Amino acid sequence: xxxxxxxxxxxxxxxxxxxxxxxxxxxxxxxxxxxxxxxxxxxxxxxxxxxxxxxxxxxxxxxxxxxxxxxxxxxxxxxxxxxxxxxxxxxxxxxxxxxxxxxxxxxxxxxxxxxxxxxxxxxxxxxxxxxxxxxxxxxxxxxxxxxxxxxxxxxxxxxxxxxxxxxxxxxxxxxxxxxxxxxxxxxxxxxxxxxxxxxxxxxxxxxxxxxxxxxxxxxxxxxxxxxxxxxxxxxxxxxxxxxxxxxxxxxxxxxxxxxxxxxxxxxxxxxxxxxxxxxxxxxxxxxxxxxxxxxxxxxxxxxxxxxxxxxxxxxxxxxxxxxxxxxxxxxxxxxxxxxxxxxxxxxxxxxxxxxxxxxxxxxxxxxxxxxxxxxxxxxxxxxxxxxxxxxxxxxxxxxxxxxxxxxxxxxxxxxxxxxxxxx
Ligand code: EPU
Numbered sequence: 535x536x537x538x539x540x541x542x543x544x545x546x547x548x549x550x551x552x553x554x555x556x557x558x559x560x561x562x563x564x565x566x567x568x569x570x571x572x573x574x575x576x577x578x579x580x581x582x583x584x585x586x587x588x589x590x591x592x593x594x595x596x597x598x599x600x601x602x603x604x605x606x607x608x609x610x611x612x613x614x615x616x617x618x619x620x621x622x623x624x625x626x627x628x629x630x631x632x633x634x635x636x637x638x639x640x641x642x643x644x645x646x647x648x649x650x651x652x653x654x655x656x657x658x659x660x661x662x663x664x665x666x667x668x669x670x671x672x673x674x675x676x677x678x679x680x681x682x683x684x685x686x687x688x689x690x691x692x693x694x695x696x697x698x699x700x701x702x703x704x705x706x707x708x709x710x711x712x713x714x715x716x717x718x719x720x721x722x723x724x725x726x727x728x729x730x731x732x733x734x735x736x737x738x739x740x741x742x743x744x745x746x747x748x749x750x751x752x753x754x755x756x757x758x759x760x761x762x763x764x765x766x767x768x769x770x771x772x773x774x775x776x777x778x779x780x781x782x783x784x785x786x787x788x789x790x791x792x793x794x795x796x797x798x799x800x801x802x803x804x805x806x807x808x809x810x811x812x813x814x815x816x817x818x819x820x821x822x823x824x825x826x827x828x829x830x831x832x833x834x835x836x837x838x839x840x841x842x843x844x845x846x847x848x849x850x851x852x853x854x855x856x857x858x859x860x861x862x863x864x865x866x867x868x869x870x871x872x873x874x875x876x877x878x879x880x881x882x883x884x885x886x887x888x889x890x891x892x893x894x895x896x897x898x899x900x901x902x903x904x905x906x907x908x909x910x911x912x913x914x915x916x917x918x919x920x921x922x923x924x925x926x927x928x929x930x931x932x933x934x935x936x937x938x939x940x941x942x943x944x945x946x947x948x949x950x951x952x953x954x955x956x957x
Contacts, residue, residue: 538928538942540919541951542901546824547787549948553775553794554580555606555768557937558630559730562707563737563766564588565633567597567610569641569714570741574610574764578793580771581606581939583932584628591624591631595638618642622650622681628936629704632662635685636708639674640715643690648682656908657867664702668709671696672716693720693757701726701751701837707734714743716757723752728838729769729798737766770794770818773844774938776802777913779822780848781948783811784855784921788823789948796820801841805833805849809856830858830895835865847873847910851917854882856895864889873914876904880922901926909937920950 555578565588567574579585581603589599589608598611618638625631629652638647652660666676666683672691677684693716698705706726711734713720725731727750735745735753741764744756775794782789783806796803796815803813803820808831812823830853835843843866850873853860864870871891874884879902883894901924906912912934919926931954934941945952 535929536931536954536956538916538931539953539955540901540916540926540928542920542922542924542926544785544920544950545787547782547785547789547948547950550790550792551778551944551948552792553770553778554578554582554939556580556730556733556771557582557584558703558728558773559733559768560585561588561630562633562704562711562730562734563768564592564608564610565630565637565707566711566734566738567592567764568595568612568616568634568637569711570610570612570761570764572761572763576608576766576768577606578768579606579608580768583936584630587624587628588630591620591634594621594624595634616642618645618647619682620649625650625652629660632665633704633707633711635665635669635683636711639669639685639687639691640712643687643715646684646686648679648684651678651681651683656872657869662705664698664700665705665708668696668698668705668722669712672712672720674712691716693718693755695721695723697723698725700724703728703731706731710734710738710745710753710755713755714738714758714761716755719754719756721748721752721754725751725753726837727751729772729795733769737764740764740766769798772798772802773842773910775799775820776845777848777938778944778948779806779820780852780917781920781945781950782822783809783824784852784917786824787948788821790819790821792819794818794820800839802845805831805841809852828856830856830860832861834863837866843867843870844910846870847914848917850874850884850891850893851877851914853893854884854896854899854918855921858895860893860895862891862893864891872907873911873918876906876911876915877918879904880918880926882918898923900924903927904929906930906933909933913938916945920945920952
């Protein structure tokens with residue numbers, strides 16, 4: 535299996551990184567293509583493994599999907615009705631497969647839809663109870679049959695009022711997609727306003743849907759008859775951008791990340807400033823420069839516009855090198871400090887108790903053999919390894935390749951001594 539060998543420490547990286555389209559925008563957008571009878575074109579798609587898994591899922595359901603790698607474009611055509619069974623092998627490898635629930639339900643009212651229920655995942659329990667109660671608010675019932683969630687509606691789906699008990703990103707995307715063709719209108723409260731959900735809303739509205747914000751987290755969706763040809767340019771990946779800012783930060787270097795809206799990183803950038811880094815932004819780029827004096831911080835994850843839970847593992851690694859005692863409260867997932875034991879093997883001083891990590895900054899980390907267990911943990915371990923003295927071996931990097939394109943190439947370009955080895 536492929537693993538990374540990193541020789542550290544890397545000091546003072548420099549460079550410009552072009553950020554890809556956002557994975558977590560692209561996946562729901564691809565699921566939303568199910569709603570279209572006409573051709574859909576996505577530009578600025580990220581060429582990452584999760585996107586190829588979603589492509590296979592759509593093809594298995596009957597869509598024609600073509601990816602043009604050189605210009606990062608994807609075309610999806612639905613010439614025949616979709617199959618209404620989403621198999622376990624495709625949902626189990628990528629949790630975002632659950633997003634097909636909302637779009638299949640949205641397009642195929644009065645039909646039975648079967649979507650394999652995803653299992654547990656390394657981040658903790660990831661229930662879909664709020665997705666299902668959202669569908670119920672439109673008149674669709676559900677039951678569990680041999681590991682598959684069966685969703686059915688006797689009549690055309692009808693709008694009412696629904697409030698998410700807790701902010702859920704894919705839950706919001708699912709209910710939005712399910713509501714596009716309803717009878718009447720649906721009011722949804724406490725929806726996610728993550729930039730990726732807004733990207734989905736913009737795409738649907740530009741294609742003929744009628745989704746309006748009534749308040750910060752309240753939307754009104756009025757059912758429309760059809761969607762016209764979809765054409766959309768995907769927003770930049772804020773988590774990828776933040777990851778490379780952290781490469782510059784932990785090595786005492788500087789970097790410009792391009793093709794990213796700095797407003798999508800508002801909280802992350804204010805934390806970096808608080809630690810002591812110099813940040814400059816333009817409309818679509820962020821520049822970070824390191825300075826000598828760094829300060830410890832107390833931070834917590836929250837739904838957008840708060841600190842993204844996906845950015846947290848990178849901050850965990852960064853704070854191991856910041857003098858003093860820092861604290862992180864993780865408020866989204868029950869098991870998101872998986873990088874902590876791996877960073878501790880490099881000499882980091884991190885104590886985790888329930889959803890809180892206390893980090894005592896230390897000057898030196900030392901290379902070690904580590905195993906990654908999820909996407910963002912991979913990058914967190916990479917950050918530790920490139921700031922550590924000596925050689926680190928990082929196994930199970932396939933987790934990282936699910937969501938970062940050109941990972942090795944970009945790190946090399948910044949001056950990191952990294953190579954991937956097939957064993
Ligand atoms: N939750 C429930 N019931 C539900 C839905 C959610 O209890 O029906 C809980 C979850 O267990 C979790 C919290 O609510 O504790 C928030 O979960 P959310 O539904 O928002 O997460 P998600 O939609 O499954 C997306 C991203 C994740 C990202 C989270 C949080 C995609 C494809 N995935 O997951 O991205 O961490 O939102 O922002 O958009 C990643 O890219 O590495 C990644 C894991």
